[in-house]
Amino acid sequence: MRHLLDFQGWSRKEVEDLFETARLMQEVLARPVKKVPALQGFTVATVFFEPSTRTRISFELAARRMSADVVSFSAASSSLEKGESYKDTLLTLEAMGVDAYVIRADAAGVPHQATRWVRGAVINGGDGRRAHPTQALLDAFTLLEALGSLEGRKIAIVGDILHSRVARSNAELLPLLGAEVWCAGPPTLLPERLPNVRLTPDLEEALKEADAVMALRLQKERMAAGLLPSLPEYVALYQITEERLRKAKPHAVLLHPGPMNRDVEVEGTLADSERSLVNRQVQNGVAVRMAVLYHLLVGRKA
Amino acid sequence: MRLLIRNVRLLDARGERGPGDVYVVEGRISFTPAPVDEVVEGEGRYLVPGFLDLHAHLREPGQEAKEDLASGLLAAAKGGYTDVVSMPNTLPPVDAPEAVAALRERGRALGLARLHVAAALTLGQEGKRITEAALLKAAGAVLLTDDGRTNEDAGVLALGLVQAGAWGLPVAVHAEDASLRGNGVMNQGALSEELGLPGNPPEAESARIARDLEVLRYALRQAKGRPRLHVQHLSTRRGVELLREAKRAGLPVTAEATPHHLTLTEERLRSLDPLYKVAPPLRTEEDREALLEGLLDGTVDAVATDHAPHTQAEKEMDLLRAPFGIPSLEVAFPLLYTELYVKRGLPLARLVELFTDGPRRVLGLPPLHLEEGAEASLALIDPAPKRVEPSRFASKARYSPWAGWVLEGWPVLTLVEGRVVHRVV
Ligand SMILES: [Zn+2]
Numbered sequence: 001m002r003h004l005l006d007f008q009g010w011s012r013k014e015v016e017d018l019f020e021t022a023r024l025m026q027e028v029l030a031r032p033v034k035k036v037p038a039l040q041g042f043t044v045a046t047v048f049f050e051p052s053t054r055t056r057i058s059f060e061l062a063a064r065r066m067s068a069d070v071v072s073f074s075a076a077s078s079s080l081e082k083g084e085s086y087k088d089t090l091l092t093l094e095a096m097g098v099d100a101y102v103i104r105a106d107a108a109g110v111p112h113q114a115t116r117w118v119r120g121a122v123i124n125g126g127d128g129r130r131a132h133p134t135q136a137l138l139d140a141f142t143l144l145e146a147l148g149s150l151e152g153r154k155i156a157i158v159g160d161i162l163h164s165r166v167a168r169s170n171a172e173l174l175p176l177l178g179a180e181v182w183c184a185g186p187p188t189l190l191p192e193r194l195p196n197v198r199l200t201p202d203l204e205e206a207l208k209e210a211d212a213v214m215a216l217r218l219q220k221e222r223m224a225a226g227l228l229p230s231l232p233e234y235v236a237l238y239q240i241t242e243e244r245l246r247k248a249k250p251h252a253v254l255l256h257p258g259p260m261n262r263d264v265e266v267e268g269t270l271a272d273s274e275r276s277l278v279n280r281q282v283q284n285g286v287a288v289r290m291a292v293l294y295h296l297l298v299g300r301k302a
Numbered sequence: 303m304r305l306l307i308r309n310v311r312l313l314d315a316r317g318e319r320g321p322g323d324v325y326v327v328e329g330r331i332s333f334t335p336a337p338v339d340e341v342v343e344g345e346g347r348y349l350v351p352g353f354l355d356l357h358a359h360l361r362e363p364g365q366e367a368k369e370d371l372a373s374g375l376l377a378a379a380k381g382g383y384t385d386v387v388s389m390p391n392t393l394p395p396v397d398a399p400e401a402v403a404a405l406r407e408r409g410r411a412l413g414l415a416r417l418h419v420a421a422a423l424t425l426g427q428e429g430k431r432i433t434e435a436a437l438l439k440a441a442g443a444v445l446l447t448d449d450g451r452t453n454e455d456a457g458v459l460a461l462g463l464v465q466a467g468a469w470g471l472p473v474a475v476h477a478e479d480a481s482l483r484g485n486g487v488m489n490q491g492a493l494s495e496e497l498g499l500p501g502n503p504p505e506a507e508s509a510r511i512a513r514d515l516e517v518l519r520y521a522l523r524q525a526k527g528r529p530r531l532h533v534q535h536l537s538t539r540r541g542v543e544l545l546r547e548a549k550r551a552g553l554p555v556t557a558e559a560t561p562h563h564l565t566l567t568e569e570r571l572r573s574l575d576p577l578y579k580v581a582p583p584l585r586t587e588e589d590r591e592a593l594l595e596g597l598l599d600g601t602v603d604a605v606a607t608d609h610a611p612h613t614q615a616e617k618e619m620d621l622l623r624a625p626f627g628i629p630s631l632e633v634a635f636p637l638l639y640t641e642l643y644v645k646r647g648l649p650l651a652r653l654v655e656l657f658t659d660g661p662r663r664v665l666g667l668p669p670l671h672l673e674e675g676a677e678a679s680l681a682l683i684d685p686a687p688k689r690v691e692p693s694r695f696a697s698k699a700r701y702s703p704w705a706g707w708v709l710e711g712w713p714v715l716t717l718v719e720g721r722v723v724h725r726v727v
Contacts (some may be wrong), residue, residue, distance in 0.1 A: 087618050107620030108499050109574030128622070129498030130574070168498050191495030 001299070003115050003122040004292055006131040007172040015176060019141055021291035022284070028065065029287055039068035042297050045098040047089065048074040048125070049105040054258060055125055055135075058282070059102045062289035068297075071098065086110060087117050094118045100297055103127070121296040129163050135257055136169035138288040140177060142281050143212055146253045151178035156206040156248075158238055159216030159265060160189040161199070166257045167216060171197045182206040185216075185238060188227045203238055210248040214255040215240045215265040231264065241267040245275070253277050303339050303720070307682065310344025314351050314671045315655035324349055326678040329720035333674055342715060342727060344682065351670040352384025352679035352716065353657040356474075356558055357449070357534060357606035358631060360386070360417075362405070364393025369611040369629075369698050371405075375414035377609075377631040377697035379724035382657075382681035382713030383415050386631075387665070390422045391450030397422035397433050399441035406442045414723050415716070418665070420445040423462045423473055427451045432462045439469040444665050447474035449534055452510065454480055456517050463521035467529030472556070472664060474532040475514055477541070478582055482506035487621050489568040489583045497571060499621060502583050508540035515548050518555060532664055533557040535608050537582040539592035546601045556664045558606035559593050561634045565641050566590075566703060576617050576624030577703055580610070597648065597656060604661035607634050611699030629699035633690055635683070637704060639711030682715035682727070 001014065028036055044063040046056050051074065063070045073089065090101065100121040103111045108128035115122050126132040140150070147153055155174055161167045161183045174181050175196040182198045183190070184206035190199050200206055207213060222228050245252060254266065254276045262268045270276065305326040312320040321344070325332040360374035369377075371388075378386045388405065390396035396405065402419045409417025421443040425431045429448060438446065446466045453459045453475060466473045483506035488494050490501025511533060521529045536542060536557050545557045562580060567587050570578040578584060596602040610627025617624055630637070635657060642648040659669040670676065687710050692702040716724040 085615055085618060086620065087615070105620060107622040108497060109576070110620045112574040113576075113618065113620065128620075129500075131498070162495075165498060168496075192490075193492040193495055195492075195496060 001295060004133050004296065005111050005115070005122065005124045006133055006169065007136070007176065010176065012176055015140070015173070018137065018291050018295060019144065021294055022141055022287045025287040025290040026284070028290070035065055035067060037067045038294055039063065039066040039297055042099045043069045043071065043097055044100045044102065044293060045093050046070070046072040046102045046125070047093065047104070048072070049086065049103070049110065050126070052104055052126065055104065058285045059125065059289050062286050063293055065286065066290055066293065068293070086113065090114055090118050094120065100293060123292060123296065126165055129165050129168065131169045132165040133169050133173070134285070134289055134292060135166050136173040137292070138281055138285040139170055139214065139255055139257070140173055141288050142255065142277050142284050143253075145280070145284070146277060147211055149178070150174060153179045153211040154182065154209055155179050155212045155214065156182045156184060156210040157214045157216065158184050158203060158206065158240060160218055160222060161185045161216070162189045162191050163219065163222070164216050168194070170214065171195070182210070186228060186234065189222065203244065204247055207244060207247040210252055212253050212255060213240055213245065213248060217257065217259065218261060218265055235264060239265065239267060240270060242270050242273075245270065255281060258282070304336065305720070306338040306341045307344040307349055308341055310347055310349045310682070312672045313348045313650065313654055315651055315659040315669060316671060317651045321345070324672070326717065326720045329678050331672060331674065331676045331678050342682070346685065347714070348683040348685075349672065350382070350654050350681050350683055351658045351672065352681055352718065353382050353635065354385040354661040355383050355607050355609070355631065356387050356604055356661045356664055358386050358388055358609040359391070359611065359627070360388045361392060361611065362408070367613050367698070371408050371417065372412055372414070373696055373698050374609070374611075374631070375409065375412055375417060376724070377695060378415040379716045380696050380713065381631045381633070382635050382683065382716055383631065384679040384681070384716060384718045384723070385416045385418060387418045387420050387445060389449045390420050390447065391427060395422045395427045396420075397425050397427065399434065399437040402438055402441040402443045413721070416718060418444045420447050420449075420474070422446065423448045423453070423466070424458060429453055429455055429458055432458060432465055435465045435469045435471055439471055443471065445474055445532070446471050447476070447534070449474060449476045452476055452478045452480045456513060459514065460517050460521050460524070463518060463529040463531065464525040467521065467525050470528070470666065472530040472532045472666070474534050476535070477507050477510040477514060477533050478502070479506045479510045482509060486583065487579055488571045489585045491568070491586065493568050493571065497574065499571070502581070504538040504540060504585060504589065507538045507582055508544060511541050511544045515544065515553065515555065518553060522554070530554045530556070535560050535563065535582060535606070536593065536596070536602060537563045537585050537589060539589045542592045542596040542601055545596070546599070549601060556603040557596070557601065558604045558661070558664070559597065559602045560606060560608045561630045561637050562628045562703065564590065564593055564605070565637060570703065574621060576619060576621050577701060579621060579624050579626055580628050581626040594642070594646070594648075597642070598652070602656070603664055605634065605638060605656045606661065607631055609697075611697055614701065617701060628703060629695070629697050630702070632695055632697060633702065633704055633709065635713060636709035636711040637707070639683070640709045644710055678717055678720040680717045681713045684712050684714045685710050686712070688712050
């Protein structure tokens with residue numbers, strides 16, 4: 001692979017190879033000195049046109065753990081409206097010798113456009129509603145750890161599916177690994193159709209016999225936009241509670257891409273329980289992003 | 303200058319004749335041999351009446367970085383157009399008689415394709431107060447429209463139709479319901495959901511067309527017969543159906559379709575390239591087929607470019623912020639000649655009609671045929687294939703969704719009343 005934009009054209013084998021590397025990276029991260037020289041001499045830029053501290057720190061740590069130099073650029077998209085352009089920003093970084101770009105933007109397609117402008121590797125750090133591939137990779141990796149295999153497993157994704165790049169990327173990746181994906185949420189926050197996915201407004205149907213549940217963050221703006229009548233209604237219909245999780249398989253686990261609105265998407269006590277893999281997701285995020293950087297930078301030279 | 307175009311196939315909306323020799327003398331067509339200053343070889347080529355574009359954004363005044371009259375009218379001449387209607391959504395909008403007169407004067411001075419000015423239907427294109435139709439007509443406006451904006455207030459549109467109708471001006475509408483289209487940047491459907499892009503549903507167009515047709519009925523009743531409604535850039539199957547029914551019912555309504563809606567579909571957005579961002583959006587293959595049927599059965603009267611140039615930097619913004627629009631004056635005819643006539647067998651005379659008599663009818667102009675004494679506003683069309691190379695466009699917008707396509711049917715000579723405005727032969 002040359003860039004990581006989404007999972008179009010990916011094979012199961014490629015994902016499994018990447019996870020093989022991520023497992024090695026996990027070992028690195030378990031050592032007292034958590035650093036290897038794998039990316040010495042490479043420069044990674046995090047280019048965030050939309051703020052996200054968590055994702056950025058995760059990528060920067062991943063790069064530093066492999067001894068890459070890291071630079072970061074962030075600009076509110078409002079300053080772009082004042083005439084600065086994505087292209088100029090990227091070409092400036094290119095001139096400074098950057099090898100890989102982690103790009104995040106509030107509009108779908110910006111990382112795709114970037115591949116037309118720069119020679120370095122482009123990693124989609126989240127673009128609009130379109131895709132957030134490293135989040136999906138770390139979700140799948142975490143699920144594999146917990147469940148052993150995803151073949152024939154039922155995964156329920158719950159919440160604002162319509163505006164969620166996390167849901168879209170997971171809906172591309174998880175079926176590739178053999179999982180059956182269900183998406184449940186308020187009818188106004190469900191897309192008309194998504195390939196390879198069952199869509200339902202009925203949470204119970206999605207949770208029934210599920211092996212894992214992924215709750216999505218609910219943005220407060222959705223209410224302002226009139227897409228949701230009220231927060232209490234959302235909580236009453238879609239909050240993942242211990243009680244509701246009984247519909248799922250006994251071993252079913254809980255994921256959330258964070259940051260979580262406690263007692264909105266997930267009942268607080270459940271979020272802190274052993275069934276919650278939320279912290280494990282964050283840990284695995286670094287290992288998976290190390291693997292991605294390694295494959296793109298070292299793999300492309302080989 | 304006296305010109306002989308030798309041994310050329312004559313083609314107009316009535317069909318093909320020839321080959322024969324065509325003389326251009328004193329700006330008129332003649333078939334009588336006469337001494338000439340120059341001979342152009344016409345063998346293997348078609349001579350057609352000059353094209354009329356009902357819908358071009360030439361960006362002057364105010365946005366000359368995107369396009370200006372000189373670059374836009376030269377692009378038109380290169381595309382075989384002898385006549386171009388400029389849209390009024392400039393900065394400021396063309397909503398006053400003086401602005402219409404000034405533009406016409408500039409256009410005349412350039413001596414390229416002829417400029418016809420469309421003026422705003424409402425002051426500032428704000429949709430609130432109608433403009434001075436009688437004075438605009440006297441200043442030379444040929445059409446009233448708030449294109450680029452949608453006319454939300456049905457009462458204002460009704461007033462505009464009655465007023466414009468009284469002075470013989472058609473009213474053209476950008477048929478999209480603003481609240482249904484929301485902030486959509488592409489066709490709403492399975493693909494927009496998959497790509498995670500805000501969608502603009504086909505119903506935003508058809509709901510508005512249905513309403514506008516009812517407003518037209520109402521205006522006809524008020525004004526007893528003169529108002530004419532023209533629906534711009536038709537893009538949906540349902541929109542075509544509504545127009546077909548309305549025409550069958552005898553309503554004075556016309557419609558246009560663009561080269562991009564006729565040759566591209568929403569699938570192009572898979573590239574996530576803002577190059578394909580246009581309003582109304584590229585739709586599905588089913589919608590495209592319905593537009594083609596509309597071309598064949600007369601529901602669609604004209605091909606209009608909706609030539610909408612922007613700067614490179616603007617089109618390199620992301621899909622949410624990049625402006626809507628595709629430039630197409632230079633490629634419209636070869637594109638449809640190749641895609642619709644060569645590949646799909648659309649009758650050639652019908653294709654030519656869609657570029658000539660069709661749009662002329664919308665403006666109330668008489669047909670232009672290749673007859674003794676007719677005005678020599680002509681294009682010479684070469685069937686030889688040539689690649690689309692945006693870097694060589696006369697338009698300031700040097701990008702194109704058809705870049706690299708090999709097309710036949712390029713205009714190699716364009717004459718306005720016998721005057722050469724473009725030639726590569
Ligand atoms: Zn328009």
